[in-house]
Amino acid sequence: MDLLERCQKQAKANPNWIVFPDALDIRAIQAAIHIQQQQLGYPWLLGNPEELRKLCEQHNLPFNQLNIIDPTISEWLPEFTAYLAKRMPDKPIEELKQSIKDPLWFGAAMLATGKSDYCIAGNLSSTANVLRAGLRVLGLAPNNKTLSSIMIMVSPDSKQVFGFADCGVVPQPTESQLADIAISTAKSFEAITDQTPRVAMLSFSTKGSAKHNAVTAVQQATALVQERMPDLAVDGDLQFDAAFVESVAKQKAPNSAVAGKANVFVFPSLEAGNIGYKIAQRLGGYEAIGPLIQGINGAMHDLSRGCSWQDMVQVAMLAIKMRSNK
Known part of the structure; x- marks a missing residue:
């Protein structure tokens, strides 16, 4: 089913x-x-x-x-x-x-x-x-300071389901907002799919391979999530291929519990998230359901x-x- x-x-x-x-x-x-x-x-x-x-x-x-x-x-x-x-x-x-x-x-x-x-x-x-x-x-919901959204992405054969965020609300999230988005998305994904979330904080860098303020922001947001939800499987900074492809993960992030098997992808900006889900939808044939508002x-x-x-x-x-x- x-x-x-x-x-x-x-x-x-x-x-x-x-x-x-x-x-x-x-x-x-x-x-x-x-x-x-x-x-x-x-x-x-x-x-x-x-x-x-x-x-x-x-x-x-x-x-x-x-x-x-x-x-x-x-x-x-x-x-x-x-x-x-x-x-x-x-x-x-x-x-x-x-x-x-x-x-x-x-x-x-x-x-x-x-x-x-x-x-x-x-x-x-x-x-x-x-x-x-x-x-x-x-x-706003209790204990939440950031309104955001999750997009549910369903593979063409309906066997795989992923959560993408934020694709519809916050244009340029701060580190704190990015952490809020990651936590809300993990909870929403688990509630919708009954799957344990594995959250990839996406960037153009994997584990510090590039030095830039945008990379640092993702790293700091990841640290905030880990501090607030120590039992959540979350890692970043990760490039999409390192987060999604197991063989790439073994090369770029061999010690990560998330790399290569992420099912929740948190984009660093609304621009990236919106472009990302539409590429998956139009080129990859994924069904995009949403957005669903969080927070x-x-x-x-x-x-x-x-x-x-x-x-x-x-x-x-x-x-x-x-x-x-x-």
Whole structure:
């Protein structure tokens, strides 16, 4: 049974509520219908019911069985506004009343108050707006200072699964942020895949083969991870070939417990991570699922605006596995 099959099996065994704030989109409607028909969960769509009805009629999709909430007139608005007032006491109440009507803020508030278990957005909204809503309404997870993301990479034969980070949030992480990203990614990878993480802190250098400030930053981040999580298998600086190919690892890092068998790859920058996962996807034929957001105090995830409805379902399934095992 491959990863997605395991996730779907778990979702069916314990169906949860999933809210889609960017609901005025045929892809969100198709994802909700699929999840509902396959009994993978209970989807909410946020938006004006008449606009959603018209969209369904235009594309010949069923409307009557959809769970729809209009965030501009919902009976939950007073409760959500009161919640926001406690989180942001310095903000004028009228400003909060308007903010909570935004579907992203409303969806995050559904998570915060237990009205929904997962929030899948970003198919229409920008990453900045999704993360801003999540941070304002939910805040950061306890003992975490860095918001980041994990991309799950599945081999063409579905037999190998890897975690790539950070491919979607932090452009130039500091040593401390890179350590946070590595720890969050290791935990997320284990929760999603049930595999023991072996974390490679990537660089253009292996074990000090090159001298540069960028290499030093990766080495210092690795030391921070080892200090905070001494039982985690983590090593760096490692070049990708040394981290991935056993024969290369024997030459470049013969004493490493990670080199040659890493399954979690932490890139030194967003630029490197984004380029890396797209090369694996387009040249290597790997399936890229995600990104899934890490470090926020709730299961709120951001998709690419170029995603398909199938991508939305896949991220929802992985999000369920990720949260239930943490």
